[in-house]
Amino acid sequence: MNNEISERKKESYKIFNDIAGTYDLLNHTLSFGIDIYWRKKFIKYLPKKESINALDLATGTGDVPLTLIADPRIKKITGLDLSSGMVDIGIEKVKKKGLDKKIFLMLGDGTNIAAADESFDITTISFGIRNFSDPQKSLHEIFRVLKNEGRVMIMEFAIPTNPIVRAVYFFYFRHFLPRIGNLVSKHKDAYTYLNQSVEDFPFGDEFLKLMANAGFTNLKKESLTFGIAMIYIGDKK
Ligand SMILES: C[S@@+](CC[C@H](N)C(=O)[O-])C[C@H]1O[C@@H](n2cnc3c(N)ncnc32)[C@H](O)[C@@H]1O
Numbered sequence: 001m002n003n004e005i006s007e008r009k010k011e012s013y014k015i016f017n018d019i020a021g022t023y024d025l026l027n028h029t030l031s032f033g034i035d036i037y038w039r040k041k042f043i044k045y046l047p048k049k050e051s052i053n054a055l056d057l058a059t060g061t062g063d064v065p066l067t068l069i070a071d072p073r074i075k076k077i078t079g080l081d082l083s084s085g086m087v088d089i090g091i092e093k094v095k096k097k098g099l100d101k102k103i104f105l106m107l108g109d110g111t112n113i114a115a116a117d118e119s120f121d122i123t124t125i126s127f128g129i130r131n132f133s134d135p136q137k138s139l140h141e142i143f144r145v146l147k148n149e150g151r152v153m154i155m156e157f158a159i160p161t162n163p164i165v166r167a168v169y170f171f172y173f174r175h176f177l178p179r180i181g182n183l184v185s186k187h188k189d190a191y192t193y194l195n196q197s198v199e200d201f202p203f204g205d206e207f208l209k210l211m212a213n214a215g216f217t218n219l220k221k222e223s224l225t226f227g228i229a230m231i232y233i234g235d236k237k
Pocket of ligand 1: 013014016027058062063083109128
């Protein structure tokens with residue numbers, strides 16, 4: 001892993017504090033709204049359980065909890081994130097929708113989860129784990145806090161394999177997205193970091209190996225929108 005990016009990851013939450021105010025707007029516009037459709041994919045992979053207690057790591061402004069709660073099997077969701085700026089915006093969104101008896105967003109580290117063993121039926125992370133300083137440690141922690149038969153569902157950017165799609169993707173990610181993102185968020189290089197952190201992160205079968213190392217089985221991956229992103233599923237048996 002690139003050392004400079006690896007160092008920045010330790011404090012990536014500070015970047016998100018700086019850009020929290022424009023995060024939702026930029027996310028939805030720069031992805032042409034596809035991110036909203038991607039997060040809904042988690043619902044398709046929910047385990048067959050009547051009642052689900054969920055944990056969402058790197059919850060940011062709460063978009064995963066606010067998506068998952070549409071499924072009546074989800075009874076409670078705890079969202080953890082290291083950025084107070086992101087969490088505060090999330091808490092306001094949850095309150096506005098009257099969901100504050102079901103969704104609980106708070107500060108918390110995805111690599112050192114403040115929860116007892118076997119507490120949750122599912123754990124989700126969307127576009128968060130590549131920002132963690134130690135993704136493997138996080139996967140071990142997720143395994144620990146999941147109940148037996150629990151499931152982890154992770155969504156993250158990937159690199160498309162089709163050469164034409166990949167060329168367009170790299171142009172967009174390396175040139176267009178950093179310029180617009182840095183300009184609108186008024187941050188000197190938050191969106192340059194975003195691009196670098198994606199290109200530096202293992203994806204596909206390489207990422208499934210990290211999940212297997214943590215003890216997960218029944219591993220699956222689904223490529224989303226020409227392989228721009230991937231969803232990874234694993235079970236604790
Ligand atoms: C790209 S945002 C994703 C937010 C949200 N999941 C979404 O789908 O929009 C990444 C988030 O990871 C958080 N983060 C970075 N390192 C973290 C850590 N070790 N533990 C928890 N959250 C972390 C950042 O603060 C940021 O809010």
